[in-house]
Amino acid sequence: MTATKTAPEWTADELAELAELQARNEALPADAPRGLLSVRLSILTEDTTSPARQELDLRRHAIREGIRVVGVARDLGVSATKKAPWERKELGDWLNNRIPEFDLILFWKLDRFIRRISDLHEVIKWCEKFGKNLASLNDPLDLSSPMAQAMVTFVAAVAEIEAANTRTRVSSHWEYTKQQDQWRIGKPSFGYKTAKVGGKLRLVQNPKQARAVRYMYQAAMRGVPANRTAKVLDRAKVPTYSNGKWNNQQVLRILRNPAVKGLRTEGGTMSATYKSTPVLDKKGQEIRVTDEPILTDAEFESVQAALSTRAKNKRHHEKNRRPTRFLGVMKHQCGRNVSETNSYKALSTGEVKEYRYLRCPECRKPGFVIPDPEHVYSSLAQAVFEALGDFEVVRREYARGDENRRERKRLEESIAYYMTGLEPGGRFDKAGFIREKAEATQEALMADYAKIDPESTKDRWVYESTGMTYSQHWNAGGVEAMEKDLLSAGITFELGKQGNGELLGQLIIPHDVKKRLIKMDDSWS
Template identity: 85%
Template sequence: MAPTQTAPEWTADELAELAELKAKNEVLPEDAPRGLLSVRLSILTEDTTSPARQELDLRRHAVREGIRVVGVARDLGVSATKKAPWERKELGDWLNNRIPEFDLILFWKLDRFIRRISDLHEVIKWCEKFGKNLVSLNDTLDLSSPMAQAMVTFIAAVAEIEAANTRTRVSSHWEYTKQQDQWRIGKPSFGYKTARANGKLRLVQDSKRARVVRYMHAAAMRGVPANKIAKVLDRAKVPTYSNRKWNNQQVLRILRNPAVKGIRTEGGTKSTAYNSKPVLDKKGQEISVTDEPILTAEEFEQVQAALATRAKNKRHHEKNRRPTRFLGVVKHETCTNNINETNSYKTLSTGEEREYRYLRCPQCRKPGFVIPDPEHTYSALTQAVFEELGDYEVIRREYARGDENRRERKRLEESIAYYMTGLEPGGRFDKAGFIREKAESTLDALMADLAKIDPESTKDRWVYQSTGKTYRQHWEAGGVEAMEQDLLSAGITFELGRDAGGEVVGKLLIPHDVKKKLIKMGDNWS
C-alpha cells in the first residue's frame, strides 16, 4: 500500500527505500507470517516520530524477520487515549472486518498502539480469541503466557501514566495562558485573526468576517430569524469556518459567544453544547485580547436580549418531542433528503390545545412536501419491508480458525512422505509380504484422510451460519428499533413522492446485494 494522501510528505530517499522494501516483501514465501503494520500519531511535531519513519522501521524489521506485510493501518491525528484501536478508522476496519488476512500486528512502540490498560486487556482477549500476536519494534512483547501478559500490562501502565502527565502539563499551560492579555493558544472566534503588535500577539478584526458578524447583529436586532440570516449568507456565498452551508445554529453560536467582544473565553466545544464563558482575572474582570472588539459589551447584551425574546415567544413542547422513526430510511423522492417527523399545536375554541404530527422534507419549501399522517406512512413502510424481506433467513457471521486443521494436514503430509520414502527401492518397507502390505495399507489410509481435509478449512476465515429464524421473526421480536437498524445498515430506503393525481406514493428501494448487507456481523469488543 502506498502512503495515503492524508500522510505528511515523504522524501525522495524515503520513497526509494519504501519501494525497495516492498520488492523484498514480495519475494517472501506465501506461508510466511502475515503482518499488519499499525502507524499512529496524535500530533506531528519536530519531536515526534514521523509516520514515514515509523513505517520504514517496521518494514525493515518485517524483512529481517521474514514477516510478509499485507497492509498498513495509518491513523494520523488520532489520540490513543481517546480512541481504542478498534475504534480508529483504518486499524478498526482491519480488527473488525479483515481479521482472516493477517497473523500479527506490528507497531513501532506500545504507546503508538495503545495507551489505556483497559484497552490493552481487551486487545489481549481479542488476540487469544482469534489467534493473533502483537509485535512491538521497541518493546519486548510476548502474549504466550500469563507472566508475559503481565509484563505487557506493566508497560501499558507506564504509557498511561505518561499520557496522564501530558494532560496535566497541557492543563497547567492553559491555566497560565488564559490569564494573559495576549493570544497564545487556540483558534480565534469567527471575525478575528491574530497579529503581533508591540511584541505581543493580539487579536485584530478580520475585515470580511467582522463585517459578517456586524450584519448578523443588525439583522438579529431587527427581529430577523437566524435561519433567514443563514440563507442570506449562503446566497451571498459567505464562507464559514468549515466551508459548509450556513445554518441557524452557526449564526446563533457566533452571536451568543462572548468572544465576539474580543475577550478571553473557555468552553465552547461540542461536549459543552458550545457554551463559551468569559475567563476572569484575579480581580473578577473580563480579560480583553484585542484593542478593536467587533461588538461592544453593550451591543452584545442588547443582542442577547433580542435573541432571548424571540426564543421565549416560540412554542416549546419538549415533553412531547420524540425522535423521527426510520430517520435515514424515509426520504423525499425529489431531493433524496431525509424526511423528518415534527409536530404543530392548535388551540381549540374550548381552550384545549391539540397536537398534530406530520412528516415533512425540511429542505423543500413553498409549498413544500408534507404528509399529515406519519403512522400510515410507517405502516406502509413496515408492510412493504415484511413482504419483500420478511422471509429472508437471518445469517450470522462467525470467525473460524484453521490452525487445528493446518496441524492435522501437516501431520498427514509428513506421515505420507515417511511411508512413500520407505516404500521406495531400498527403503525400510521395500520388502515382500506383510510389512510392505501393511505400509501400503497405512499410506492409502493417510492419503484418504488428507483428501477429506478441505483446503479452505486450514485457513482463518469467516463462516456464515443460519440462526434458524427469518427476519419477520427477528423484527417481530425486536420491534421497530431492530428493523430501523437493519434497514440503515443494509442501505434500504423508502422514497416518498406524489403521483400525477397528487396522491402520496412510497417506493421501497433495496440494494442488489441486500442479503450480504443484512448479515449479522456481531461485536468482538466488550
C-alpha cells in the same frame, strides 16, 4: 521553534527503497507469517518520526524476520489517547472486517499503536480470541504467557504516564496564558483575528466575520429563527469556522458566546454542551482581549434575552415531540431526508391541537408536506416485509483454522513417513504382516487427510443461518430493529408526488442487499 509540515512526503531515495523492499516482500514464501503494518502519528513535526521512516523501518524488520507484509494501516493526525486502535479509520477496518488476512500487527513503538492500558487489555483479549500477535520494532513484546503480557502492560503504563504528563504541561501552559490580556495561544473566536496592538498580540475584528456576527444579532433581535439565518449566511457564501455549511446550532453558539463582546472564554466543548464562559483573572474580573468588541455588553444581554424567550416558547411543546421514525431511510426525490414535524394551533376553547406531518426541510418552494405520517410508516414497513421478509437472517462468525492446519500437517508428515518406509529398501519393505499393516495404516491416514477441507485450515469468516427470517426478526424486535437493519443496508424509501398530488413511495434496495444485511458481532467491549 519547530516547524509543522502540512503533509508527509516521501523523498526519491525513500521511494526507491520502498520499491526494493516491496519486491523482496513479494519473493517471500506464500506460507510466511502475514504482517499488517500500523503507522500512526498525531502531529508531524521535525522532531517526530515521519510516517515514511516508520514504514521503511517496519518493512526492513519484516524482511529480516521473514514476515510477508500484506497491508499498511496509515492513520495520520490521529491521537492514540483519544481513539482506540479499532476506532481508527484504516486500522479499524482491518481489525473489524479484514481479520482473516493477517497473522500479526507490526508497529514502530508501542505508543505509536496504543496509549491507554484499558485499550491494551482489550487488544490482548482480541488477539487471544482471533489468534493474532503483536510485534513492536522498538519494544520487547510477547503475548505468549501471563508474565509476558504483564510486561507489555508495564510498557503501556509508561506510555500512558508520558501522555498524562504531556496533558499536564499543556494544561499548565493554558492556565498561565489564559490569565493574560494578550493572545498567546489558540484559535480566535469567530469574528476575530490576531494582530499586534501596542507591542502586544491582541484580537481585532475580522471584517467579513464581524459583519456576519452583526447580521446574526440583528436577525435574532427581529425574531428570525436561527436556521433561517444560517441559510442566509450560506447563500451569502460566508465561510463557517470549520469551512462547512451553516446550521442553527452554529449561529446560536456564536451569539451565546461572551467572546463576541471581547472577553476571553473557555469551554464550548461537547461535554459542556458547547456553553462558553468568561475567564476571570486573579481578582475575579473578566479579561478583555480586544479593544474592538463586536457586540457591546448591552447588546449581548439583549440578544440573550431574545434567544431565551424564543427557547421558552419552543420548550412549551418539546414534551410532545418524538423522534422521526425511519429517519435516514425516508428520502424526498431531491435526495434529502424526510423528517416528522409537529405544529400546534390554539382553539377557541383554549385547548391546543397538535398536528403532525412529514416534510422535506430543504424544499420550500414548492414545499413537500405529507399530513399523515402513520400512513407513510405503515406503507414503508409493508413494502419492506414484502420485499425482504422471507430472507433468512445470516450471522457472520470468525472461524480459526489453526487446529485443522496442525492436523493436516501431522497427517502429511505421517503419510510421508509410511510412503518412505514402503519404498524399496525402506523399513516396511518386507513381505507379509509388516508391509500389509503399514499399507493399511497409510490408507487410513490418506482417508483422514482427504476429509479435511483445505478451506478449513484457513482463518476465515463463516456465514451461518440463524434459522429465522427477517419477518420473524422484525416482529420480535419492532420498528427499532427494522430501522437499524435498513440503515446499515443502505435501503431507502423515496417519497414524491405526482402532478395530481397523489403520494408515491418507492423502496430502493441495493443489489448486494443480502451481503449488507448480514449480522456482524462487535468484537470490542
